[in-house]
Amino acid sequence: MIAETNSEPKVNSDTENKTVIQIRNLSKSFGENHVLRDFNMDLNKGENIVVLGKSGSGKSVLIKCIIGLIKPETGTIKVLGQNIPDLNREDLDKIRVKVGFLFQSNALYDSMTVRENLEFPLRRHSVQKSNEKENDLIMEALTNVGLAHTIDLMPSELSGGMKKRIALARTLILKPEIILYDEPTTGLDPITGKEISNLMNELAKKYNTSSIVISHDLNCVKRVASKIAMLIDGKCYAQGSYEELEKSTDPKIKHFFEL
Amino acid sequence: MAAKDFRNVRLGIFVLVGTGLLIAALYLIGSKxxxxxxxxxxxxxxxxxxxxxxxxxxxxxxxxxxxxxxxxxxxxxxxxxxxxxxxxxxxxxxxxxxxxxxxxxxxxxxxxxxxxxxxxxxxxxxxxxxxxxxxxxxDQMVRTLDVTNENIKVISTNLRNITDKINSKNSLWNLLMDTVVAENVKSSIVNMKLMSNEGLYITGDLKAITQGIKNGKGSIGALITDTLISSKIKQSVITLQKLSDTAAIVTGDISQIVRNLKHGKGTMGVLLTDTSLIHNLNTSVKSINKGAVTFDEDMKALQSSWPFKKYFKKQKKAKK
Amino acid sequence: MKSSGFRKFLSETGDIARFTGRFFTELFKPRFEFAEFFRQCYFIGYKSLPLVAITAFIMGLVITIQSRPTLVEFGAEAWLPKMVSVSLVREIAPVITALICAGKIGSGIGAELGSMKVTEQIDAMDVSGTNPYKFLVVTRVMSTTLMIPILAVLADAVSLYGGFLGTNIRGVCSWDLYWNQVFDTLTYGDVIPSIAKTFLFGFAIGIIGCYKGFNSSKGTEGVGQSANSAVVISSLLVFVLDLLAVQITDLLQLT
Structure with a gap:
């Protein structure tokens, strides 16, 4: 509906849902290192795309471009119809309310309690709410991740898995339409990783979110992905479901699925 | 929340104390x-x-x-x-x-x-x-001090001159005289004059005698046997002694007078103008001096001349 | 090698200048982060007070004790409060305060922002609709700029009190006489330039700490490095600014 002007044929071809993120010809390089080269990808409503790629292949750069933390050299990133690189600060903030971002290192504010961490995006995003409403939202978000009792703790007092959950709660508190996960299970033990993956699915259903997940943890990918995009050599090398790609004979793809 | 309030209170105190001190300091400096x-x-x-x-x-x-x-x-x-x-x-x-x-x-x-x-x-x-x-x-102060020093030097030199003069000049005594003393001095000076005249007279006699002896007037034997002469000589020596005694008394008087003068007893006035008196006094004192010197000489001569040797020896012995 | 080092120095200077320029453009944009500003003021100002007070007290005491022999030589022992108050207020208290703060606050800011950068907290703020520059840099620089002068005033007071005790170790100078002499000696020309330069010191300490933290390289080593170089550069800058401030006040004949 939104990206009509685009002439790319494969968009909107088979989906009943509208496209929420549309990436075209995205390029970004750091010095001599061309991390992204003409990267194209679409995220449709309700989809959970996992971007699979090697470490340092530019996966993090990709989602940071989407959220506007990194400015790409060329290309357009349309999120909910607006081209991120062209936006000014104010408009960008408006988009960011609708796009959650879960950082690889959680990025919980060390100097603040869990409550203050959760309050932070609420207060910041000029979402005027009463104290009570705010408190309700915080409690709801914490209950969603099962950590209501930690509300007055400092992040340094939490375990790795708990931090991840709190970070997720903080991402969800604004009820975003799209969530970008940056390696959500990295650094966690397999069991915790599994719990987090399940939580992601649960929340996606509950809040009807779409998401892009960056990961190389196949367990997680398997659980979460409705579609997988292979990021190889700065390009979207292949797209498909887990099963499809697993069966692929392309050595570059196969490489990922060999345990 | 309570902790945050507490923190804000402490921050508030901190800021207020700091700015308060600054304002107080600025005010104090300003008021100075x-x-x-x-x-x-x-x-x-x-x-x-x-x-x-x-x-x-x-x-x-x-x-x-x-x-x-x-x-x-x-x-x-x-x-x-x-x-x-x-x-x-x-x-x-x-x-x-x-x-x-x-x-x-x-x-x-x-x-x-x-x-x-x-x-x-x-x-x-x-x-x-x-x-x-x-x-x-x-510098000006130093310059002035320099001049002051110079002046002090001059003044002190003058002072020294003045004191010297005071020490040496009789005329200044005038300032310290009084009438009674003046009278005394007058009379004593008259006495002294008389006495010195007498002394001169006696000395004159003696001179004549000794001259006679020296010249060999009369025989020596006569002289020795002539008790009259010897007694006469004796008498004259006694007179001389008396005379010198009187002279001593006069001298004592004079020293008394001088002491009086020094102490400034009596009124000044009289002697202040009486320069002639002072002159007299001067000359008389000089005469006394002269007389005494001549007397001394005569006595020495007398001693050395042989006829009196014995007598003087005796006298010496008697004194001993 | 040398030219590349020099080039690096120049480019860093340029970066710092740009970073400082950004401070002023961001400062006047709306939405000032008051809560964070007061929080920083508390940590930067109030929490540094004991350290600053102890150092200032000792400096006041020591300077007084050390100055005495020279003055005694001139027979000017009675001038001790005058001399000590001028040297403390004009130079020692502000510079000591600034150096202590460069050490404590500069490294603190450098390490804090460095670790925030490394753990993506700065990005997280950006994503949460907060301009991290405004939230982190402007508040910190503003609070160092405003708190260090207050600390310097308190350091003046405490060091002068140290001077009072120092005067009374070997001599006798009553409380009233001491303060009378101190305020007799001090003029606006002593106090105002010395307080004015502490604003510059505070600004320099804040901006260097933030710059180093904000541009910290990845990893824990980067955090350590940024804390370290924040201290080194801001201490050096304190002296350079002091020199400049003294020259300017001298040139304007404010002394």
Missing amino acids: QNLFGSTFHISANFNNVSGLMKGNNVRFAGINVGTVESVEIVSDTSVNVVMIIENSVQKFIKKNALASVGTDGLMGNKLVNINSVNEPSESIEEDDVLQSLKPVEM
Whole structure:
């Protein structure tokens, strides 16, 4: 509906849902290192795309471009119809309310309690709410991740898995339409990783979110992905479901699925 | 939330104490420079302000009462100094007070001293102009001191001359004379004259005798056997002795007189004008001297001449 | 090698200048982060007070004790409060305060922002609709700029009190006489430039700490490095600014 002007044929071809993120010809390089080269990808409503790629292949750069933390050299990133690189600060903030971002290192504010961490995006995003409403939202978000009792703790007092959950709660508190996960299970033990993956699915259903997940943890990918995009050599090398790609004979793809 | 409030309170105290201290310090400094409180202006013109600057203190009777507000050159020989003075001392500073530029201590800051003059006058008013004194400058002071030293030197030389003169000159005694003493002196001097005349006379006799002996007048044997002569000689020696005794008494009198004179007894007046007397006194004393010397000589001669040798030896023995 | 080092120095200077320029443009944009500003003021100002007070007290005491022999030589022992108050207020208290703060606050800011950068907290803020520059840099720089002068005033007071005790170790100077002499000696020309330069010191400490933290390289080593170089550069800058400030006040004849 939104990206009509685009002439790319494969968009909107088979989906009943509208496209929420549309990436075209995205390029970004750091010095001599061309991390992204003409990267194209679409995220449709309700989809959970996992971007699979090697470490340092530019996966993090990709989602940071989407959220506007990194400015790409060329290309357009349309999120909910607006081209991120062209936006000014104010408009960008408006988009960011609708796009959650879960950082690889959680990025919980060390100097603040869990409550203050959760309050932070609420207060910041000029979402005027009463104290009570705010408190309700915080409690709801914490209950969603099962950590209501930690509300007055400092992040340094939490375990790795708990931090991840709190970070997720903080991402969800604004009820975003799209969530970008940056390696959500990295650094966690397999069991915790599994719990987090399940939580992601649960929340996606509950809040009807779409998401892009960056990961190389196949367990997680398997659980979460409705579609997988292979990021190889700065390009979207292949797209498909887990099963499809697993069966692929392309050595570059196969490489990922060999345990 | 409570912790946050507590924190804010502490921050508030911290900021208030800090700024309060700064304001207090600035106020104190300002009040030292009379920037606050009620003040009035006066000015004074100086030839030379010796480096006086804006902000220097103004002292009245040694108390800081204000500061210098501005120093401006008015003409080639005049510098106008405007001072801010506390209102509280207005009634004490009179219109005829004198302003001078001074120094706080030997090396301290310059300041303006306002000194009262010992004459009645009205209290000073806003914008009055004070009379000024030349500032005391160090080199000038040293220069003046030099001159003073020179003067002292001259004075002390003169003093020495004067004392020398006092010590040596009789005329100054006049100032210390009195009539009674003068009378005494007069009479004693007369006596002395008489006596010395007598002495002279006797001495003259003796001279004649000795001359006779020397010349070999009369025989020696006669002389020896002539008891008359010897008794005569004896008599004359006794007379001589008496005479010298009297002379001693006179001399004692004179010394008494001199002592009196020294103590300034009696009135001056008389002898002050009586220069002739002093002259007499002088000459008589001289005569006494002369007489005594001649007498001495004669006596020596007498001793050495052989006929008297024995006699003198006897006398010596008797004395022993 | 040398030229590349020099080039690096120049480019870093340029970066710092740009970073500082950004401070001023961001400062006047709306939405000032008051809560964070007061929080930083508390940590930067109040929490540094004991350290600053102890150092200032000792400096006041030591300077007084050390100055005495020279003054005694001139027979000017009575000038001790005057001399000590001028040297403390004009130079020692502000510079000591700034150096202590460069050490404590500069490294603190450098390490804090460095670790925030490394753990993506700065990005997280950006994503959460907060301009991290405004939230982190402007508040910190503002609080160092405003708190260090207050600390310096308190350091003046405490060091002068140290001077009072120092005067009374070997001599006798009553409380009233001491303060009378101190305020007799001090002029606005002593106090105002010395307080004015502490604003510059505070600004320099804040901006260097933030710059180093904000541009910290990845990893824990980067955090350590940024804390370290924040201290080194801001201490050096304190002296350079001091020199400049003294020259300017001297040039303007404010002394």
